[in-house]
Amino acid sequence: MPPSHLSHWGLLITGDPLIYGADASIVLATVAIIFVLTKYKKWGWLWREWLTTVDHKKIGIMYLIAAVLMLFRAGVDAELMRTQLALPNLHVLGPEHYDQIFTTHGTIMLLFMAMPFIFALMNIAVPLQIGARDVAFPFLNAISFWVFFFAAMLLNISFVIGGSPDAGWTSYAPLAGAGFDTGPGENFYLLSLQITGIGSLATGINFLATIFKMRAPGMKLMKMPLFTWSIVATSILIIYAFPALTVVLTLLLIDRIAGAHFFTIAAGGNPMMYINMFWIWGHPEVYILILPAFGVFSEIAATFSRKAVFGYKSMVFSLLLISLISYFVWAHHFFTMGAGAGVNSFFAVASMLVGIPTGVKIFNWLFTMFHGRIRIKMPMLWMLAFIPCFTMGGMTGVMLAAAPADYQYHNSYFLIAHFHQVLIGGTLFGMLAAMYYWWPKMFGFMLNEYWGKWAFWLFNIGFYVCFEPQYILGLMGMQRRMYTYPKGMGWTDLNFISTIGAYIMGIGFLVLVWDIVYSIKYGERDLTGDPWDGRTLEWSLPSPAPHYNFAVIPTITHRDHWWELKQTGRQDELKIHEQDIRPIHMPKNSGKPFLIGLSFFVVGWGFVFEWYILAVLGLLAIFVMMFMRSAEQHPDYHIPVEEVVHTETALGRL
Amino acid sequence: MSTTIDHTGAQHGHDSHSSTGAFVPLEYSDPDNAIKIFGFWLFLAADMVLFACLFATFIVLRTHIANGPDAQHLFDVKGFIEETFILLTSSFTGGMATFFMRHRRVKGTVAWLTVTALLGMAFVGLEITEFVHDVGIGATMQTSAFLSAFFTLVGTHGLHVSIGIAWMISIIVQLIRYGITPATARKVFIVNLYWHFLDVVWVFIFTVVYIMGVIHA
């Protein structure tokens, strides 16, 4: 019989302690930030050094901070879900809330946690690795960041104003169409994804242009570090996948606010086309999330085994092969749509094929360690945890790819377990490994190993406790996206265990945050610029690198150039001589990217609540700023030789 | 271009463009420019996928006419033939603008760009007329899935063309003010890349949407 809470339909978001809590914490945090900035007179600093920066390293740091904050936000969602599911028939969350929370959990984790985390690493490492002074389009890079940032704000604010989206991160029509989902919640999803998608696309273009056109002399493609190669593959996927997201979101938005019939049930609309097009983007998207992690692991495995990467060429080839094949597998997300045995067979086999190049990478990493000398520092520890975890997750992926078997796993907790195992064991472990690895390069000090290990073990053990039981739950017939479940299905024990695991992970995350806080205070300084005995160019620079990166652009002769020089005692080749220094051409800071991001927020807001005048004003503001930018005659300046000399002398490099 | 300056985007070969004495077009003369042109090509690749998705949607929905008109009854053959020749011609005039730009002839460049923009306006005008007519007979986006897809695909192309026109005008203004410099040369080149690309998209629109629409319902 209908539980009472199913009878009311309003989208009022009052009367709920959760929301009040969120309201209060938002207000408190805002007040606190304003207070601190004012008290210490930091507004000017904030604007000059951060909000207007076009420096890839600072943009990277801002992405990183945003990603960690979003990990927390979506992690709290996860803890809430697991609390609700700990026991049968609980009512910590009603269905309305639960639906909103798994939607925001999935959406934020993928688009506002994992993506910015990846962009953080790209920004921080790629220009340094290829010997460039910045990315190809620094101004555009800043726009990408602010567009992402304000899109994230737009989605997060929905929790307290207007209501969160509640149709899943996949947001299938017609459930998410105007016919079944009224109110602004779903609009928040559509607009925030649309806006951040624009930023992601620009980032993909930016980095591909950077890598193809701005490498230091001598760095042929086959001499590039593997992380940079992984960003080539990722950028290609971004460029070809994100337009599909743009289209599918636009069409659904047109359906919702203009009454068109792309995906409605009426007037010939075809909801299956939504599913199809969503996954044209959605599947490549999950490889966009994993490939940078693969790149990171290649760097770390080599560095901490003191050995060149095994099978460099086949590492490169497999990256490119994965991005190619990943475009031909999307229908494996809807094998059960019944598109025909031929279709299912094609996409099943294509999906399995991805396992081959991925496996090659796994074996190459193992053989990078083979005959090496493995130092287990924090980055390596995360790398080591990745191998078994991701391999298992990939294996269950291949099991899902067997189409008729998927009829039994689809939308069950088996699937939930698969994708958390690859997303956490692959992407998140990779991002955390990279954070530990490049942290000294970003900030000039190391993260503490003692607390790092605690965070690591808690997070890892928590992971297995949380997600392995979910495979079995799936085989026991438990579906995803149920806000509660009945007694007597045999699901109780495993759910309870899973919840305990989630809590352990939560504690692990808190320890990780503590590690950062502790290290800011007590962290060991990195004075050499090369704390890990690194192999690639970024480690030849001081930590943190000066804002122009390289006073003199080096000429590259080897793969792992820096390691090679160290091995042969030729570090001096990278030493800077005063007579080589020239004025350096750099882009100026600009407030426009921030304002453009803000305008996008206004546009988004206007569409969410269908206040079109506001939306049009926002769009106009964007066009005006773009036009002003195009008319700007001197968006850049030169750093005079004296200043470079001065900086380099202070760093002790002259 | 001073060779004593290290450019952000110019670590390699920044002073080599004239070393062999070979012809290098102005828009490529500065390495930063070459990067921007490459970046724009990448944007076009992405835009291509965007249109592919719209085409796929249209093809899937083209027979879903609900209670509205079908393609055969809606499309005006004469109208889209006109539109086609106007746009093809504008692609040619855009190409001429690039040619004159490469010969550093400001007046010619401006003139050809102006003709191109005018042809573009004529195209958009015809398209708006067509849409207004359709809406007048009750064939709107809300009528059927077929019409939703039709207006969105063709409208997206039209929007691209309109943005191209505004962009061209701003470049014409800059050409008049600053003459042909590496920066304006690059802008002329890029806007024409965009323009030719839209021409290709239109070729597919008239083939897949219009011709296929009128030859079989």
Added chain:
Amino acid sequence: MRQRKKAKRAAAYLAVSAGAALLLSGCGSQYQVLDPAGPVAKTELHLIVMSALLMLIVIIPVLILFFYILYRYRDKPNNTAPYEPNHQDSKVLEIVWWGIPILIVAILGAYTIKTTFILTKPPTNTTPITVEVTSMDWKWLFQYPGSHIATVNYLDVPVGVPIQFVLTSNAPMNSFWVPRLGGQEYTMPGMAMRLWLQASYPGKYYGHGANFTGRGFSHTTFYVYAKPMPQFKQWVQSVKASAKPLTMTEYKKLNVPGIVGNLTFSSYPKNVFYNTVMNDGGKYMSSTMDSMMAIGKKASTSNMSGMPGMSNTSGSSK
């Protein structure tokens, strides 16, 4: 050293016994997917087991290699293992780890394709019965075109007879899943999808919507009662005799989003299933037309062939 070995042995013992316990208890009916009650689920379980074994062939060596390398090549002061910082290529090894996975994928792929095609056909040759399934917000309507009765949130089926489910939705898409009988298939508005299932033993089987449909989704449970043919026929007779009919008004009431218990009806409005499919876009889907026709032709006891519009639309598919 010795201590560590002991600990390892203990761990190994634990792992093995845990695995064994799982496998043994895995035959309990709680592990629904692993405990098939019909030929379709059995075929799928075969593929599942086969794929799991193939994956084990890979994962075990990977894990062994991983722990061995980690142990052997640690950076310890007096580690005697060889150290070759430039050991970075091996044709033979590369061929091995491109080759073996290709082989495994070939085997699994072939088996997958075979199974995919097998499952499009009825599991056995016995004359099938047809059940038309409509997912609504948030309930399941089952219609028996053969006997013209209808049920909500539960259904009875005969044992040993293939059942042709014809699936549609007149609300957001859902997915029809009875794990012990076989895998799921989406129920979509404007579509008539077909799914073959069959129960081998009498019993009560859990079924649930598997695709999220909004607030009431967690309550889209239904049960399948499989009984021997005579009892099934008896049940049909008693429904026909004692239940009330499903009127159009009643049907519209069912359509209102909400949750209801089990319901039984002795008849239902003519063509309501067909009209639901067609009005929601089915008229554009040539395959839907085909499958509606096929139901008319194949299902022995169907009343579909007499439907208005069937004969003149079926030819238009291209």
Added chain:
Amino acid sequence: MMNFLDDDTKERKFHEENFPWKGIIGYIMSIVLTIFAFWFSLDHVSSLGPTLFVILALAVLQIFVQMFMFMHVTESDKGFPWQTFGLISGLIFVIAIVALSMWIMTFSSMAS
């Protein structure tokens, strides 16, 4: 293949034209192809299947006309003109999207 990947230091030559031959030829070609497509389809020269094939082939030819005659697709300041790689891979994906979507959406129903 690996050599081709590494060919990014060689200076490329651009072709300088004194008369816009390419543009004019390109324009004529595009007009001719279009007229041919209109005539072939609108005058019902052939039956439906071949017509579709012919007009699609003509449209593909038009891509090449624009690419080579107007867009200078092979030009690059140095090394390999990577945009051609971008366009070719893009075309693969475009064809994949359109063709596979059509295949999926025709729903050759699962059961028989």
